[in-house]
Amino acid sequence: MNILGISFGKRMGNTDILVKQALYGAREAAPDAEIRFVNTVNMNIGRCRGCGACSRTLEKGGDNDCVFKDDFQKLEEEVRWADCIILGAPVYVLQPCGQFKDFVDRFSCRHDYSAITWVLDKRRSGEMPGDPDAFPMERLKKRYISYISVGGAVTNNWVSMGNATLHLFGFPPMMKVIGNYRANKMGTTANPILDAELMANIKEMGRQTAEAYGKKDENIKWFGEEGVCPVCHNNLLTVNGTTTVECPVCGIEGKLSVEGDKVHVTFSKEQQERARGTFKGLREHTTEIQSFGGICMPKIMANKEYLDREMDKFRKFEI
Numbered sequence: 001m002n003i004l005g006i007s008f009g010k011r012m013g014n015t016d017i018l019v020k021q022a023l024y025g026a027r028e029a030a031p032d033a034e035i036r037f038v039n040t041v042n043m044n045i046g047r048c049r050g051c052g053a054c055s056r057t058l059e060k061g062g063d064n065d066c067v068f069k070d071d072f073q074k075l076e077e078e079v080r081w082a083d084c085i086i087l088g089a090p091v092y093v094l095q096p097c098g099q100f101k102d103f104v105d106r107f108s109c110r111h112d113y114s115a116i117t118w119v120l121d122k123r124r125s126g127e128m129p130g131d132p133d134a135f136p137m138e139r140l141k142k143r144y145i146s147y148i149s150v151g152g153a154v155t156n157n158w159v160s161m162g163n164a165t166l167h168l169f170g171f172p173p174m175m176k177v178i179g180n181y182r183a184n185k186m187g188t189t190a191n192p193i194l195d196a197e198l199m200a201n202i203k204e205m206g207r208q209t210a211e212a213y214g215k216k217d218e219n220i221k222w223f224g225e226e227g228v229c230p231v232c233h234n235n236l237l238t239v240n241g242t243t244t245v246e247c248p249v250c251g252i253e254g255k256l257s258v259e260g261d262k263v264h265v266t267f268s269k270e271q272q273e274r275a276r277g278t279f280k281g282l283r284e285h286t287t288e289i290q291s292f293g294g295i296c297m298p299k300i301m302a303n304k305e306y307l308d309r310e311m312d313k314f315r316k317f318e319i
């Protein structure tokens, strides 16, 4: 088994310490595992430029590598090597730091389980070029992950999107999430080593992440606090003025009810089964995206002259 710790924090900062502590726990559960730790702070990981080359090469029979070469590939290789992952990132302005998000933007569409298997099915049926068996399927192998969101603030509203955003790394390849730990209050803790309970919890999460390896999802227990959403365990909700609410991380609908000053949200089994990180949820999105061309192309063709004329105004942009 291969276990990987990734820290997006400063070298030997709070995130490094917590990710390494989780790896100590993982080591206890898996004495024979190979364990690696990567600090990313000095890595050069550029942003996704939206060129679409990864999707296009996949549809042309390639294996959808990112055409921009920098340290993204190094970190991606480490992730591909891993079976179990502990990923920690500091909160910068309410969310994980930008480098984490840049990595996720480039990682996610290249590892979308549904989009890739959709194309491979088309290759099998001959509708698309390329050998389905030549695709590097380890890109989509089953992985187990725990997240650690590290914030300085004592007040929760200053870390409000940290844990939820960390979740966005693992859902495209359907990684099984074991825990998502909120390590806040670093501004008053001074050093995580001084918080014995935090260190014990993080170690235990690392242990459980390694223990999950090879288990079926239904046999894996969530580590830590149960959140409002029964799938991602985050506490964010999108409201639209009715009692139907949505988990913005999983994209599933729940029913909200109020009893005195207590709020309950129930998510049906059917909704949970179409969460974003499930095959069903991902496939909904693949199907939607695949329909775009059929809608847009006729519109563009029907309005070609008008668009050419109007676009000129935006190309020249004289104001």
Ligand SMILES: Cc1cc2nc3c(=O)[nH]c(=O)nc-3n(C[C@H](O)[C@H](O)[C@H](O)COP(=O)(O)O)c2cc1C
Pocket (backbone or CB within 6 Å): 008, 009, 010, 013, 014, 015, 016, 090, 091, 092, 093, 094, 095, 150, 151, 152, 153, 154, 158, 159, 186
């Ligand atoms: C640019 C920047 C923005 C930050 N924004 C927040 C924030 O919104 N909320 C918070 O709780 N902490 C915030 N912090 C504090 C860090 O999350 C905290 O110091 C963390 O422990 C740093 O992790 P590290 O020691 O692993 O580098 C911010 C730090 C920096 C540098």
